[in-house]
Amino acid sequence: MYFSTAAIVAALSATASAHGGVVSYDIGGTTYNGFVPYNSASGQTSIQREWDSYNPIQDPTLASMACNAAGAPGSLVATVAAGSKVTAYWNKPWPHTIGPVLVWMANCGGDCKTFEPTGNVWFKIDQAGLISGNLDTGLWSSGEMVANGSSWTSTIPSSLKPGNYLIxxxxxxxxxxxxxxxxxxxxxxxxxxxxxxxxxxSLLAAIPGVYSLSDPAMSVDVYSTAAQTTTTWAIPGPAVYSG
Structure with missing residues (x-):
């Protein structure tokens, strides 16, 4: 079957408009571009680990849950003082407004360019789920992220021990x-x-490992009759490390 170039471009555009990811960062006042999906890793310089597709991960047991696929280390490292703010920017406008936003870190224990984040190495520094209202029409943190220009700002814990980390x-x-x-x-x-x-x-978790499709929080139907009167949603995983 023959597909025209225009049809292929249209299909990719539809994919991009429906999904995506973090495309850049503001760290301590400096802007860093993310990895550019659908492009060769050769020649790309970024603090971000490689991710090759706008598509979501739907199986939480996959190794790609850690840093997406392929997850290969970036070529750069950003320096940030503990206590400083980090803002992540998603492709704009982010299309999904029902769901949580979480920010994790992992101590690389050395060089992040050779670190594999396996086992209980991840800790949260920020999280938000259902902010107000009920499950189907209430304000979720992803909706707040969209309202803030498809961005989310978190603070590196001020007392965090210096070192190399993944965020x-x-x-x-x-x-x-x-x-x-x-x-x-x-x-x-x-x-x-x-x-x-x-x-x-007690604040460390493994990714994959922390999420399960059988978890009631993950299997909830936000459009069900029960969801219309449900005003709480338990964020999976450990509590936030505040330092």
Whole structure:
């Protein structure tokens, strides 16, 4: 079957408009471009780990849940002082307004360019789920992110021990009952400062591992009759490490 170039471009455009991810960052007042999907990794310089598609991850047991696919290390590292703000920008406008936004970090224990984030290494520094109202028509954090120009700002804990870290931004689209859509991207940081803070073991989680399709929070139908009167939603995983 023959497909014209225009048809292929239209199909890619439709995909891009429906999905996406974090495309840039503001870190300590400096702008960093993200990896550009659908383009060869050769010649790209970014603090962001490689992600090759705008499509979501729908199986939370996949290794790509950590930093998306292919997840290959970026060529750059951004320096940020503990206590500083990090803003992630999604492709604008982000199309999904029902679901949480979470920000994780992992200590690379050395060079982030050779670090594989396996096991219980991830800790949250920020999270928000259902902010107000009920599940189907209320304000979710992803809706707030869209209202803020498809951006989300978090603060690196001021007491966090200096070192090399991955920062992982994630939003989960919850508009399809029983089939969440995960959109994770990772970037490489060097955190500076004089802090000594290290997250307790109880605050660490494995990704993949922290999410399950059988979790009631993940399998909820936000358009069900029950959802119309439900005003709480439990964010999966450990509590936020505040330092």
């Amino acid at each position: 992982r931004h994630e939003t989960i689209a919850m508009h399809t009952a029983g089939q969440p859509q995960w959109y994770p991207e990772c970037a490489q940081l060097t955190v500076t400062g004089s802090g000594t803070g290290v997250p307790a073991a």
